Amino acid sequence: ELLRRRKGGEMLRVAENTSPAVMLRRVRMHTVPHMDRDQGCDPYYSVSVVSEDDHELYEIYASKEHETVEHIKPSVGRWDSDFVQGQGLRVAGDVHFEFHDQ
Secondary structure, three states: OHHHHHHOOOOOOOOHHHOOOEEEOEEEEOOOOOOOOOOOEOEEEEEEEEOOOOOOEEEEEEHHHOOOOOOEOHHHOOEEEEHHHHOOEEEOOOEEEEEEEO
16 A cells, blocks of 8 residues: 555655564675676675655665675675674665675
């Protein structure tokens, strides 16, 4: 019902208790993007949430601040990164992931 009303253009304020929290523990890329000359990449990411009041994005986690950015080659096959050294990151509501190559 909320999605139908939102698609209809109606502005909705969703209370925090209607957005259950989840614990993010790991990010995994099942393939390694070809971004660098050697066809590998240096992945890092940020996580932001959308404020219910002003609908702006607020960054709550940046992987570069918690771990060293590594160069990954496609031959590895996949890339994993744990949130906060395995402690996890609790989020709720609208969550925005942004992946980057250094």
